[in-house]
Amino acid sequence: MPWTTVQVEKLDNFFIMGDHTGDRVLTYRDALREALDQSLARDPRVFIMGEGVDDVAGVFGTTKGLKEKYGANRVFDTPIAENSMTGIAVGAAMAGLRPIFIHARMDFLLLSLDQLVNHASKWCYMFGGKVKVPLVVRTISARGWGSGAQHSQCIQGMLMNVPGLKIVAPATPYDAKGLMISAIIDNNPVLFVEHRWLHKTTGYVPEEVYSIPIGKGVIHRRGEDVTIVAVSYMLVEALKAAEKLQESGISAEVIDPRTLKPLDEKILVESVAKTGRLIIADTGCKTGSVASEIAAVAAEKAFHFLKKPIKRVCCPDTPTPTSDVLEKAFYPTAEDIFAEAVSLVRE
Amino acid sequence: MPWTTVQVEKLDNFFIMGDHTGDRVLTYRDALREALDQSLARDPRVFIMGEGVDDVAGVFGTTKGLKEKYGANRVFDTPIAENSMTGIAVGAAMAGLRPIFIHARMDFLLLSLDQLVNHASKWCYMFGGKVKVPLVVRTISARGWGSGAQHSQCIQGMLMNVPGLKIVAPATPYDAKGLMISAIIDNNPVLFVEHRWLHKTTGYVPEEVYSIPIGKGVIHRRGEDVTIVAVSYMLVEALKAAEKLQESGISAEVIDPRTLKPLDEKILVESVAKTGRLIIADTGCKTGSVASEIAAVAAEKAFHFLKKPIKRVCCPDTPTPTSDVLEKAFYPTAEDIFAEAVSLVRE
Amino acid sequence: MEKSKWMEMYRIMRLIRLVEQRINDEYKYDEIKTPIHLSIGQEAVAAGVCIHLRKDDYIFGTHRSHSQYIAKGGDIKKMIAELYLRKTGCARGRGGSMHLVDPEVGILGSSAIVGGNIPLGTGTALASKLLNNDRVTVVFFGDGAVDEGTFHESLNFAALKKLPVVYVCENNFYAINSHQLSRQVGDNIYKWAQNYGMPGFQIDGNDVLEVSDYAEKAISRCRNGEGPTLIECLTYRWKGHIGTVDDVGEGYRPREEYEYWVSKCPIKRFSEFLKDQGVLTDELIKKIDQEIYDLIEEAFSFAQNSPKPSPDELMDFVYAD
Amino acid sequence: MEKSKWMEMYRIMRLIRLVEQRINDEYKYDEIKTPIHLSIGQEAVAAGVCIHLRKDDYIFGTHRSHSQYIAKGGDIKKMIAELYLRKTGCARGRGGSMHLVDPEVGILGSSAIVGGNIPLGTGTALASKLLNNDRVTVVFFGDGAVDEGTFHESLNFAALKKLPVVYVCENNFYAINSHQLSRQVGDNIYKWAQNYGMPGFQIDGNDVLEVSDYAEKAISRCRNGEGPTLIECLTYRWKGHIGTVDDVGEGYRPREEYEYWVSKCPIKRFSEFLKDQGVLTDELIKKIDQEIYDLIEEAFSFAQNSPKPSPDELMDFVYAD
Numbered sequence A, B: 001m002p003w004t005t006v007q008v009e010k011l012d013n014f015f016i017m018g019d020h021t022g023d024r025v026l027t028y029r030d031a032l033r034e035a036l037d038q039s040l041a042r043d044p045r046v047f048i049m050g051e052g053v054d055d056v057a058g059v060f061g062t063t064k065g066l067k068e069k070y071g072a073n074r075v076f077d078t079p080i081a082e083n084s085m086t087g088i089a090v091g092a093a094m095a096g097l098r099p100i101f102i103h104a105r106m107d108f109l110l111l112s113l114d115q116l117v118n119h120a121s122k123w124c125y126m127f128g129g130k131v132k133v134p135l136v137v138r139t140i141s142a143r144g145w146g147s148g149a150q151h152s153q154c155i156q157g158m159l160m161n162v163p164g165l166k167i168v169a170p171a172t173p174y175d176a177k178g179l180m181i182s183a184i185i186d187n188n189p190v191l192f193v194e195h196r197w198l199h200k201t202t203g204y205v206p207e208e209v210y211s212i213p214i215g216k217g218v219i220h221r222r223g224e225d226v227t228i229v230a231v232s233y234m235l236v237e238a239l240k241a242a243e244k245l246q247e248s249g250i251s252a253e254v255i256d257p258r259t260l261k262p263l264d265e266k267i268l269v270e271s272v273a274k275t276g277r278l279i280i281a282d283t284g285c286k287t288g289s290v291a292s293e294i295a296a297v298a299a300e301k302a303f304h305f306l307k308k309p310i311k312r313v314c315c316p317d318t319p320t321p322t323s324d325v326l327e328k329a330f331y332p333t334a335e336d337i338f339a340e341a342v343s344l345v346r347e
Numbered sequence C, D: 001m002e003k004s005k006w007m008e009m010y011r012i013m014r015l016i017r018l019v020e021q022r023i024n025d026e027y028k029y030d031e032i033k034t035p036i037h038l039s040i041g042q043e044a045v046a047a048g049v050c051i052h053l054r055k056d057d058y059i060f061g062t063h064r065s066h067s068q069y070i071a072k073g074g075d076i077k078k079m080i081a082e083l084y085l086r087k088t089g090c091a092r093g094r095g096g097s098m099h100l101v102d103p104e105v106g107i108l109g110s111s112a113i114v115g116g117n118i119p120l121g122t123g124t125a126l127a128s129k130l131l132n133n134d135r136v137t138v139v140f141f142g143d144g145a146v147d148e149g150t151f152h153e154s155l156n157f158a159a160l161k162k163l164p165v166v167y168v169c170e171n172n173f174y175a176i177n178s179h180q181l182s183r184q185v186g187d188n189i190y191k192w193a194q195n196y197g198m199p200g201f202q203i204d205g206n207d208v209l210e211v212s213d214y215a216e217k218a219i220s221r222c223r224n225g226e227g228p229t230l231i232e233c234l235t236y237r238w239k240g241h242i243g244t245v246d247d248v249g250e251g252y253r254p255r256e257e258y259e260y261w262v263s264k265c266p267i268k269r270f271s272e273f274l275k276d277q278g279v280l281t282d283e284l285i286k287k288i289d290q291e292i293y294d295l296i297e298e299a300f301s302f303a304q305n306s307p308k309p310s311p312d313e314l315m316d317f318v319y320a321d
């Protein structure tokens, strides 16, 4: 049992409405599993590889039973050799397959950046569009229970600087399923950013196969006074903050960009045009974060709408401490978003 | 002969005044070599490792003759195995030595991020300060002569997101020498960012050993109308732009942060307080760049001083093309900075 | 080997076992808020190797390094305090179980990145060579780490430079739930040494005397400037990969395999040997256990009564001064 | 091997040689604005291997891949146009000499990151296995790439899954100015295969018949589902590592070494053999050369007269549709 399960099991069961309604409620984890299942079923080119993808736990349940259903050729365990395994997935993609490569922790992505950045992301451009790399790399960031500095990183900020790569970071079960399907059918390398604390959230998810456009954000809650852009798990915190702000008479607009690269600049600028205030919440360390990039875009393209300084709510620039006390101090929460919003609106 | 020499030899001999005067003019390359030479001489713990550091070319001349002078134990070639060689340098640093590890291209840094990010940068924190990693990693970014997508990257933007790492990017011979010495005496991993096109620039450099505080930027030219923050080689372009702006009656303040992480926020905010306009020029791709981070800091901390949107002058978000025509379109120059400044001030 | 060292090895193995069992027992109270990877069943490796190390020699461990920390002489109170994430912990609560450290006895840290510590230990060995001292480094890693390129890159460099490093692979056949044979071709990790021109051995990692024997030779080769050695110790973990869970039976490890290895308990085996040799008695066993229980009691009580770090220390140690 | 293939191999080696020489001669005019790494002296490897490949088989090369591109049947006009960074180049001017591509004949690109192409070729071989077709992949790489962990990680995986891939190491003894022995322990790269349970051979890479022989067997093993092979071809580059510079003499490669290898010219040797066999004559040599010169002339003139990309195409192909 992966240790973060200890922590995740203690979380509240957070329900995210999403932009879809219906009568079928799934967890994020099951939504992902369904997207993989349906993709394996409909497209023989799709396969899944990674450490432990075929084991009993099935990557926190997201690949559970898939080997039994689709065979050991299409869902298989790999040696612990992230860089080459990524390159092998890339090669298979070049030959026309659609690999999904899974890192049980985002930290392990760091071992594979040569293949992901120097190779996968550049191949299409470097060869004038003649070879494509339709690859999905799933990474899961952990949090809590002393995951520590080497098992809890959220380094999506680093990857923003990589041309040729797409990055999606769905926060709801609906988006998880839809964006997984989009990532699989996309002809480019797509980094699929998950957060362990999202696996348990629930929401409405249609049974049929559907995709969500890569590059399009979504407004989760409409508001007038302040825009909160929330990345990945921070959407949960942002929605909680918005609820509380409402009680204090502050109307917050909550936006989930869903795709981090290429970013939906339109949804951002339009919201800031309305509210004039911008808070960006990211799961990673502040400096060089996705929040920094969004702030830069806003400062460039929505400057004249801004009434107040842009605020980033992120982890501080320290490795993740293991101590529970320090973890608590390290991770930003709804409280921090709430406090920033209040000070932006009231002061 | 490394091919970028072809291109570098064709460059103008650009003289940068720096904040030091004197009568000794050195190239950036020779300033670096002197810093290494003097550091090897004064501290027996210092050693240099990397591919080709002991060969005739001596990493573009920066390590030339050092093996002959200090012996093959202190200046040695390595196998082509960037990740482990980095880890080996890290281990040696933990045992009290002060390794300088050299990548002839910044692109190769991508192979070593596991050791640099998961290990070197986190070690001090993860072990409560009990073990230090005084390591310098030199990286040189190439440009031009069809260096192409895998031999010309400027990925300092990616590294901004790494807590525990310091990043310096000197642009003048004076800063190159002083910051190299600072990086060597620093007790932390320091990424030393060089640009091949800077190696030929000249400036005043004192003969004695001196260090420059990490974390302090420098104003290269004082001005009133617009602040241009320039990273690494972009300082050369910024100074050219400022000269031309002067002729058009626009007074530009040119700042070199020198240290990218931790950033000198004070010098930035003070300058923007004066000019109200900010252009940031970086050598890397725009999204997720150092320019993005600086823009975010300014939007957070200097917002009320800003009269106009912040502008980033960077490479577009594409892998580097090999074609000379496309290279020309890809790299931003003084012209681009000039045009942005004019539009910020005039419109 | 002198017989006094036998007893020391016995004591260390027993200490590791009892500490691990106590951790296992305490884990359910949710006060050890950090992932743990227990070494029960693998005690002979660390004990047999570290007995030959000096205080100023270096070791590097992995996520599963309680045993090595203890065998190298790391402070037990600080170790348990670290598991309880206290300010008094060896890493001041910043590391947890996977990141034990005690520079005073040459433990410069451990890495939870598989294969990550192999270059590091190669690097301290490089330092010994450059500083011209005779400190030896031992890197402990699992069979999983052999999958990673760092294993080869490091061994190549160490062999090339004849560095004073001993690579000790604790082959317990599994990386989480993945069996060695589903990740590697062949089951002869030690053979890699051959191509690097260094001695390589596959030994019974549950026989502390055999481990000690091979380690002694490898370490003295290092001290004499003869370069690195690779020792593959075949052993087995009794507990599941992580925490206190059980991973034996249906879909996991075969029960017979598990039972076979439990029957080959390194401590039982060695204590029987010592009894045969007439140096260990039931009485002595009790006495040693009691001393260890006292030590453990003291360590847990120290840990449980130690203060936690305070939130305002969050930013300390990001950078060294 | 049928004799008709002899002449084809001869022609290809000669084609490689003359193309490379022409590139060498043109480079000084600064119109080929891209780093070049010439394969002169190493022609037998690509020629001897690729003769056995089908059009739909895959190859992956490195920074030094002109020879392989040519031997696999890549379009020469598009290759030269790529060196001139023209819109008509095989990579539309975006790749240059280090990044040649021709998917129509199975050349899916080459990587200028040392060791970077080994996983990629292992990946296309995985695809062949998953798609249950009999396409073979050949990965070409230098002795330098063996330093990288990707070499081992990839060979392990290929052996584990019995993938249809042939690893061809062109061991020319140098990585830039660094000799193999200053980077690796021993000079038997082929031996690594042993531990991975795959066939491994060290052969004379300047003897095209020997190369062809071993390659043929390795490739047919792949087609029969018997898994990967490693072939280490000892060879030598005549030119400096990069561009057209000379790196022989003081501080670089020893002149005697250079001269020894020049005396073992793969083309001279093979043409003498063919003459002995009575299938090649001076007249035929001239005729073939003339055909090749015409082809080269055509390619260079095509390239030099092709348009360059226009600046407004800069952002094309960042993403595939």
Ligand SMILES: Cc1ncc(C[n+]2csc(CCOP(=O)(O)OP(=O)(O)O)c2C)c(N)n1
Pocket: A051, A080, A082, A108, A111, C037, C063, C064, C112, C113, C114, C115, C141, C142, C143, C144, C145, C146, C172, C174, C175, C176, C241
């Ligand atoms: C680079 C990397 N990849 C994956 C993991 C996840 N992981 C943690 S422990 C482990 C298994 C390690 O097996 P082994 O090296 O044999 O050590 P053991 O647990 O058996 O002691 C894995 C794959 C990791 N920590 N680091």
Ligand SMILES: Cc1ncc(C[n+]2csc(CCOP(=O)(O)OP(=O)(O)O)c2C)c(N)n1
Pocket: B051, B080, B082, B108, B111, D037, D063, D064, D112, D113, D114, D115, D141, D142, D143, D144, D145, D146, D172, D174, D175, D176, D241
């Ligand atoms: C990862 C990486 N490190 C370093 C380099 C710089 N480099 C370019 S070619 C080369 C030598 C390669 O030698 P080898 O593999 O033997 O090929 P050869 O040039 O001899 O054909 C090196 C070190 C690189 N391209 N990639």
Ligand SMILES: [Mg+2]
Pocket: C142, C143, C144, C170, C171, C172, C173, C174, C175, C176
């Ligand atoms: Mg194991």
Ligand SMILES: [Mg+2]
Pocket: D142, D143, D144, D170, D171, D172, D173, D174, D175, D176
């Ligand atoms: Mg070579």
